[in-house]
Amino acid sequence: MKKLIVLLLTIAMVGAVSAQVTTSVKLSGGVTLVDQAGNAIFARDGSGTETLTFKAAEKDGKYGFSITYPDVLALDATAVSGWNVYYVGDYVKYTLGYKLSNSTFRASLDQYSKTSFGRLSGISDANGIFLQSTTLGDLIVGAFFPVTTAGGPTLDLLKGADAGVKYTIKDIGFAQAYLNLATGANKVGAGFTYNAIKGLTVAAISEIGIDAKKYSFGVSANYGGIDKLTIHLQACDVYATTNSFEVYGQADYALLDNVSATGWGKFVSTGNVMKVGAFVDYSFANGLTLEGNGSYDFSTSKLGADLTIYYGVSF
Amino acid sequence: MKSNIIKNRYIELFLILIFILTLSSCATAHKYDSNKPFVKITQATSTDLRQFGSNPSANPYIEPKSLFRGKIDEFFILKISLNLPKKSKISIVPRAIRPDGKDSGRFYTRDSFIEYWKFKDVYDEDANPYGNTKMVAIQRSCLPSFEYMQKAGNFEYYLPLVSPNPIARPTNVSIDVFIDDVASFSYIYLIE
Numbered sequence: 001m002k003k004l005i006v007l008l009l010t011i012a013m014v015g016a017v018s019a020q021v022t023t024s025v026k027l028s029g030g031v032t033l034v035d036q037a038g039n040a041i042f043a044r045d046g047s048g049t050e051t052l053t054f055k056a057a058e059k060d061g062k063y064g065f066s067i068t069y070p071d072v073l074a075l076d077a078t079a080v081s082g083w084n085v086y087y088v089g090d091y092v093k094y095t096l097g098y099k100l101s102n103s104t105f106r107a108s109l110d111q112y113s114k115t116s117f118g119r120l121s122g123i124s125d126a127n128g129i130f131l132q133s134t135t136l137g138d139l140i141v142g143a144f145f146p147v148t149t150a151g152g153p154t155l156d157l158l159k160g161a162d163a164g165v166k167y168t169i170k171d172i173g174f175a176q177a178y179l180n181l182a183t184g185a186n187k188v189g190a191g192f193t194y195n196a197i198k199g200l201t202v203a204a205i206s207e208i209g210i211d212a213k214k215y216s217f218g219v220s221a222n223y224g225g226i227d228k229l230t231i232h233l234q235a236c237d238v239y240a241t242t243n244s245f246e247v248y249g250q251a252d253y254a255l256l257d258n259v260s261a262t263g264w265g266k267f268v269s270t271g272n273v274m275k276v277g278a279f280v281d282y283s284f285a286n287g288l289t290l291e292g293n294g295s296y297d298f299s300t301s302k303l304g305a306d307l308t309i310y311y312g313v314s315f
Numbered sequence: 316m317k318s319n320i321i322k323n324r325y326i327e328l329f330l331i332l333i334f335i336l337t338l339s340s341c342a343t344a345h346k347y348d349s350n351k352p353f354v355k356i357t358q359a360t361s362t363d364l365r366q367f368g369s370n371p372s373a374n375p376y377i378e379p380k381s382l383f384r385g386k387i388d389e390f391f392i393l394k395i396s397l398n399l400p401k402k403s404k405i406s407i408v409p410r411a412i413r414p415d416g417k418d419s420g421r422f423y424t425r426d427s428f429i430e431y432w433k434f435k436d437v438y439d440e441d442a443n444p445y446g447n448t449k450m451v452a453i454q455r456s457c458l459p460s461f462e463y464m465q466k467a468g469n470f471e472y473y474l475p476l477v478s479p480n481p482i483a484r485p486t487n488v489s490i491d492v493f494i495d496d497v498a499s500f501s502y503i504y505l506i507e
Contacts, residue, residue: 026437055434061427064434103433108447119447137460140426168425170459171345171470195455199366201448222448224368254369283371286380287437312437313382 022064024055027072028312035306043308051081063087088134095130102130104140105164107176107191107205109220110232114266115246117216117236120189120207123164126182128157138168146182160184172196186210199225214240228254245269258283274298287313345468351398354492356502359392359473367452373445375428375453376473378480379435387435391420391476391506393490395458398469405465406493407458411476411486411506419486419506420478425457428475482506 029050030043042050052072057064067083084097095102106122109115124130124144132142144162164178177190191205201222208215218236232250237243250264265276277295284290288311295304359376367374379387397405411419423431429450436446458472476488486506493499 022434024434028437057434060421061430061434103450110447111444112447113444137463168454168459170463171466174454193451193454195451201451201455224366228369230368252370257369260370285382286385287382311382314379314387314435314437315381315383 020059022057022059022061024053025315026053026055026312027051027314028310030308030310032306032308036304043310061088091133091135093132093134095132096128097130098127100124100126100128100130100144102132102142102144102164104132104166105142105176105178107189107193107203109203109205109218109234109236110201110222111220111234111248111250114248114250114264115218115234115236116244116268117205117207117218117238117246118234120176120178120191120205121180121185121187122189123162123178123180124182128182138170140166144182185212199223209240212240214238242270272299277304287311345470347400347468348398349400351396351469352500353398353494353498354500355396355398356490356492356500357394357396358504359394363394363473364392367456368448370445373448373452375432375449375457376475379437381437386480388477389420389480389482391478391482391488393474393476393488393502395472395474395490395492396470397465397472399465399467399494401467403465403467403494404462404496406462406496407474408461408491408493409474409476409488410490411478411482411488413483413486419483419488420476422461423457423475423477424461425453425459428453428457431477 027050032039032041032043034040050072051068051070053066053068055064055066063086065083065085068081070079070081080098082097082099082101084095084100086093086095102123104123106120108119109117112118123142124146126144126146127148128144128146130142130144133140142164144164145157146160147157160182162178162180162182164176166174166176168174173192173194173196175190175192178188180187180189187207187209189205189207191203194202202220204217204219206215206217216236216238218234220232220234222230222232224230230252232248232252234248235246237245246269247267248264249266250262252260252262254260259280259282261278261280263276263278265274267274275295275297277293279291279293282290288309291308291310293304293306293308296302297304364374364376367376371377371380376390376392378390381387391411393409395407409422411422413419432449432453436449456471456473458474474490476482484507488502488504488506490502491499492502
C-alpha cells in the first residue's frame, strides 16, 4: 500500500505542474485532544479516521480517476474504500469502479448525519459500470450495472441493475428518485428539495426497503435569511418491526468570519433519548478547525465534553 | 396493520408535498418589473455572496484553500439579473481573455460547478456535513446553462469564472446575452 501511495503522490505532483491534468490529494480527519474522561483519541470525520483521496482529471474534466483510502493512518490500513475511472462522452458519462457511489440521485436532508434517516441510499454502492446522461438539460437519468469479481452471465447484469432520475425545476427545486437492486437491498426512494425562497431550503425524502419491509420518511428545513444566524430543523420516522421517530434542531451563529457557535437538541422516541449540546468552531490556517464541544444526555444524566482538532488538507 | 401505517405515512408525505407546492406558489411571484432593464450584469459583491454563509465548507462561492498552497483557485463571480416579460430563450456567451489572447479561466454553470466542487472539496462527499448545503446552494443560484429557456419574471443567477490562483492580470471579461436570439446585451469588465 505504501508503494501505491508513493506512486499516486508522484502522479499528483507531476499533474500539479502539468497544464493538461488537474490533480488533487486530500487528507482529512480529526484528533480529540481531550474528552470528559481526560482521554485523547483519533476522531471519525464521517468516512473514517484519516481519509486519504487521490483524484486526477484531464483539464476539462473529460476523463479522470479517483481512489479513496479510509483509516489510512491506522497501522493496519490496507483496504480501499472505493475507486473509479470515468469518461464524459457527448451523451453519456461512463464510470467503472469499485464501490461506486453516486450522489446525483441521492436526496439528502439538511443535516443528514444528525438523524438515523438523513438521506436516501441512492443508486449503487457496489462494483460495476455506471452510465449517466449528460445532454438532457434539467433531466439526468442514470443506470448502474453490477459486475462481480466472482463473475457470472452477462445477462445477469440487467437483473441487478439500478436506475435513477433527477429533474431540476428551475427556480423551484429538484426531485430525485431511484431503484436500488444492485446491492441486494432492493430499495426504492424519492425526494424533493425546494429552494425557491431566498435563504430557505426544504427537503422531503422517503425510502422503502422492499425485502426488509422497512419504511423511512424524513423532512428538513434550513433557513439562513437572518444575517449571521442559520436555523436547521429536521425530523424522520423509520418503521420496520417497530416505529421510531426523531427530531433534531440546530442554530448556528457566525461570531466572526472564522468563528461560529452552534446549539443543538435531539429527541429519539426509541428509548426516549433527549440530548442537548453546543459547540464552538474556530477555523484557521486554511484547513484546520478547533472545536470545543459540550453536551448533556437527559436519559442517562451524563455530561459530555471534548476538544477536537479537525483537519482537511489538500495538495 | 403494517400496510395501514405505510398508507398513513404516505398521507403525511402527500400533505408535505402540498405544503411545498403552496410555498412554491408564493415564491414564483418574481414578477416582471417594467422599470428594470431586461438584463443587468455586475460583479457579485461580498454582501451578495454572504447569503450563502461565511463557512467555506458550505458556501460554494468561497475559493478552495489548502494548508500548504493557500488559495488553490481564484474566483471572479458575476451576478446576472434577468427581468423578462415572457418566457424566453436565453443564450449567454462569456469570455475571459488575457492580453496574449489566451483564456484566463473557465466559466462554470450549474451542473459543471457541482462537478467542480465534487473534485475540489477537501472532504469526501460523505464526510463534509455541509456538503449538501453547498450543492443545494449551487442548484439554486448558479446559472443553469449557457443556453436555456427562462420563464417570465425577475431572477438572479451567479456565473463563476474559475482560474488557478491567481487570475492573470489584466484579464478582459466580456459577456454577451441574447434573448430569443434577437435582443442582445453586452457587459465588459477589466480584472487588473
